[in-house]
Amino acid sequence: MPVPATHDDANPHRAFGHRSRKLPLPFGMLRPQAMSETTKVPVLVTGGAGYIGSHAVLALRDAGWPVAVIDNLSTGFAFAVPEDVPLYEGDISDTILLEQIFAEQGIEAIMHFAGSIIVPESVEDPLSYYDNNTVKSRALIEAAVEGGVQHFIFSSTAATYGTPASSPVSEDSPRQPINPYGWSKLMTEQMLADSSAAYGFNFCALRYFNVAGADPQARTGQSTAGATHLIKVACEAATGKRDAVAVFGTDYDTPDGTGVRDYIHVSDLAAAHLLALEALIEQPERSLTMNCGYGRGFSVLEVLDAVARVTTQAVERRLAARRAGDPAELVSDPSRIRETLPWQPKHADLAQIITHALQWERKLSDLRGE
Numbered sequence: 001m002p003v004p005a006t007h008d009d010a011n012p013h014r015a016f017g018h019r020s021r022k023l024p025l026p027f028g029m030l031r032p033q034a035m036s037e038t039t040k041v042p043v044l045v046t047g048g049a050g051y052i053g054s055h056a057v058l059a060l061r062d063a064g065w066p067v068a069v070i071d072n073l074s075t076g077f078a079f080a081v082p083e084d085v086p087l088y089e090g091d092i093s094d095t096i097l098l099e100q101i102f103a104e105q106g107i108e109a110i111m112h113f114a115g116s117i118i119v120p121e122s123v124e125d126p127l128s129y130y131d132n133n134t135v136k137s138r139a140l141i142e143a144a145v146e147g148g149v150q151h152f153i154f155s156s157t158a159a160t161y162g163t164p165a166s167s168p169v170s171e172d173s174p175r176q177p178i179n180p181y182g183w184s185k186l187m188t189e190q191m192l193a194d195s196s197a198a199y200g201f202n203f204c205a206l207r208y209f210n211v212a213g214a215d216p217q218a219r220t221g222q223s224t225a226g227a228t229h230l231i232k233v234a235c236e237a238a239t240g241k242r243d244a245v246a247v248f249g250t251d252y253d254t255p256d257g258t259g260v261r262d263y264i265h266v267s268d269l270a271a272a273h274l275l276a277l278e279a280l281i282e283q284p285e286r287s288l289t290m291n292c293g294y295g296r297g298f299s300v301l302e303v304l305d306a307v308a309r310v311t312t313q314a315v316e317r318r319l320a321a322r323r324a325g326d327p328a329e330l331v332s333d334p335s336r337i338r339e340t341l342p343w344q345p346k347h348a349d350l351a352q353i354i355t356h357a358l359q360w361e362r363k364l365s366d367l368r369g370e
Helices: 051-062 095-105 119-124 126-146 180-199 230-238 266-282 300-311 335-340 350-367
Strands: 043-046 067-071 087-089 109-112 151-157 202-208 210-212 245-248 263-265 288-292 317-320
Touching: 043 051, 043 095, 051 067, 051 109, 051 266, 067 095, 087 095, 095 126, 109 126, 109 266, 119 126, 119 180, 126 151, 126 180, 151 180, 151 266, 180 202, 202 266, 210 230, 210 266, 210 350, 230 245, 230 300, 230 350, 245 300, 263 266, 263 350, 266 288, 288 335, 300 350
Parallel strands: 043 067, 043 109, 067 087, 109 151, 151 202, 202 288, 210 263, 245 317
Antiparallel strands: none
């Protein structure tokens, strides 16, 4: 279950800013004009102290966008948010806090990353996922509508496809989730589509495949204890934080029997969010739904072999049963995002993804004195 946010008793909506501190139209390439300082609208990043959200914050800040963060710090970390970015500690369902942020920061766009993401946990405790991912997203969308926010980018997932009948998976593939996590995200996509048609804002749902890696400058990365993402877990094993890596399932209908996934560098994903925001501003009558992946899959064993090559040391593997809710293969067809946005990934290399993840893992050890 998500951990409730802690609040300053004197000011329950403490802001750490400065720390003194209509349905999608036909697709064709969008070439947004270079954003001027006047068209770079203030953006609220929910979950901006978390893994993917913190990379989006850096990308926005680096590109000169005004940005603020809301995060209840249940799985995020204040140190992941730059000192000059306002950080509001609280929950996205807190409408009073959202009204305050909208007023203080002049928010015109939202990038929504806040939520729960662990598939087996969603199977064990589905109601918490429907609450945290769906019910609270509804509250955020309603607050955005009432606050006049015009653009909304949603962190969705390839889990909305369930077990695809074919691979790679396009956006037109049937959406048939096989776990509550996927359903919780698909429900939010539907709420956005219906609300956009009714209330006049536009949105982009980006369906992530497997996000990995870390900021190339090691300014942020995946920091949550007990993470389940394979490359994160393998880097923890390579740095002595774990004894071994569990391989969940060796009897899938894949070349080596282990699950196959499309791994996308988190910084390339953050760049896609900025381009999507520019597209929404450029064409406010248009909403978008796009996969975010490279279109190439690697099995669990292939990833562990790659980690061994990068680190020049073997990573111990422990074979285990399949996890509930895991499909055999999820690989993106990235045609739509490449045809719609001028997105040119810079880190589409498994060894580079692992190198950056490992670099962050070692820095994280230093930060924590491990």
